[in-house]
Amino acid sequence: MFDCGKTAIIGGGSWATAIAKIVVGHTRHIGWYMRRDDRIEDFRRVGHNPAYLTSVHFNIDEIEFSSDINKIVQNYDTLVFVTPSPYIKNHLKKLKTRLKDKFVITAIKGIVPDENLVCSEYFHQVYDVPYNNLACLGGPSHAEEVALERLSYLTVACSDKEKAEAFSNILVSDYIKTKTSNDVLGIEYSSVLKNVYAIAAGICSGLKFGDNFQAVLMANAVQEMSRFLKAVHPVERNVYDSAYLGDLLVTGYSNFSRNRTFGSMIGKGYSVKSAQIEMEMIAEGFFGTKCMKEINRHMHVNMPILDAVYNILYERISPQIEIKLLTDSFR
Numbered sequence: 001m002f003d004c005g006k007t008a009i010i011g012g013g014s015w016a017t018a019i020a021k022i023v024v025g026h027t028r029h030i031g032w033y034m035r036r037d038d039r040i041e042d043f044r045r046v047g048h049n050p051a052y053l054t055s056v057h058f059n060i061d062e063i064e065f066s067s068d069i070n071k072i073v074q075n076y077d078t079l080v081f082v083t084p085s086p087y088i089k090n091h092l093k094k095l096k097t098r099l100k101d102k103f104v105i106t107a108i109k110g111i112v113p114d115e116n117l118v119c120s121e122y123f124h125q126v127y128d129v130p131y132n133n134l135a136c137l138g139g140p141s142h143a144e145e146v147a148l149e150r151l152s153y154l155t156v157a158c159s160d161k162e163k164a165e166a167f168s169n170i171l172v173s174d175y176i177k178t179k180t181s182n183d184v185l186g187i188e189y190s191s192v193l194k195n196v197y198a199i200a201a202g203i204c205s206g207l208k209f210g211d212n213f214q215a216v217l218m219a220n221a222v223q224e225m226s227r228f229l230k231a232v233h234p235v236e237r238n239v240y241d242s243a244y245l246g247d248l249l250v251t252g253y254s255n256f257s258r259n260r261t262f263g264s265m266i267g268k269g270y271s272v273k274s275a276q277i278e279m280e281m282i283a284e285g286f287f288g289t290k291c292m293k294e295i296n297r298h299m300h301v302n303m304p305i306l307d308a309v310y311n312i313l314y315e316r317i318s319p320q321i322e323i324k325l326l327t328d329s330f331r
């Protein structure tokens with residue numbers, strides 16, 4: 001059986017903190033790269049992340065912190081990347097250590113801006129990490145709920161089944177159930193798309209559409225997601241599994257979702273800039289929308305919801321006009 005060895009978390013936000021809680025609960029030791037020394041100092045002093053999920057307490061003796069990504073990458077075998085997608089390139093720029101022999105897991109639900117690559121492809125193409133050393137972590141999982149130990153289902157995908165199983169075993173607990181998959185690309189693309197559809201759901205909510213229409217929107221969104229996944233990575237999958245449909249629903253319906261909140265502000269009439277400033281946290285679907293639109297220029301998949309969100313966010317077409325067009329096309 002494959003052994004994940006020593007595991008480290010790369011990133012210091014809320015999902016990183018939730019994953020750290022899950023992993024260290026099992027392994028009793030983790031490495032943890034965070035970009036800011038002051039945050040690390042405060043963390044050590046108070047015993048919890050000073051800025052995210054502050055109710056989650058850690059045994060500091062079980063954590064090796066560092067703001068030096070090279071030190072953590074050198075010392076650990078399994079690396080879980082959990083930074084927001086727009087920042088991943090900046091963190092990796094500092095890397096002088098080889099990644100190709102590491103087991104690299106991306107828990108990032110976003111696409112690398114400007115590159116139009118999902119994270120596993122980025123690690124493969126730019127850092128030579130072989131596909132059998134690459135995994136992704138999917139599933140409906142708001143960090144806030146994991147912090148509260150509310151039952152959550154995670155999916156670990158890797159082309160190497162043994163590796164997927166080894167990491168998924170590290171995650172299992174009273175409040176975490178896991179399953180494995182080999183559909184790394186499919187789960188990554190669906191995680192990007194569900195953010196776009198959550199923005200659409202937020203826009204519709206901001207425009208005062210009700211639950212009846214939201215359900216039709218989500219039903220059409222899963223069909224659109226399915227069409228794209230079949231075109232980009234045609235393997236056998238069930239898009240009604242929790243890593244696809246489940247994550248779409250939790251992001252589209254939950255008040256914890258940053259993407260939905262961002263969309264709702266746009267629907268209420270905020271400009272993109274003012275919504276971003278007011279939110280403070282990042283809605284990755286904003287970047288995902290542009291990347292997916294560019295990718296789909298070559299794929300030619302019928303994606304009316306993606307097109308509508310793109311037109312609203314990037315072409316400044318009024319949400320009322322775009323959503324009216326969508327309502328006419330839905331069944």
Ligand SMILES: NC(=O)C1=CN([C@@H]2O[C@H](COP(=O)(O)OP(=O)(O)OC[C@H]3O[C@@H](n4cnc5c(N)ncnc54)[C@H](OP(=O)(O)O)[C@@H]3O)[C@@H](O)[C@H]2O)C=CC1
Binds near residue numbers: 036
């Ligand atoms: N939150 C959730 O429920 C879930 C999130 N995810 C995914 O996890 C990934 C991480 O998101 P999440 O943990 O929510 O992020 P958060 O919004 O909680 O945290 C943001 C992180 O980004 C860092 N950051 C802010 N500005 C910059 C910058 N300019 N350069 C580099 N780093 C910066 C922050 O560091 P600092 O504090 O030092 O400013 C912080 O560590 C995303 O891809 C998300 O989609 C997946 C499932 C659930």
Ligand SMILES: O=C(CO)COP(=O)(O)O
Binds near residue numbers: 109195198258259284
């Ligand atoms: O992916 C998530 C839950 O599974 C979090 O979504 P948001 O980034 O919209 O908050």
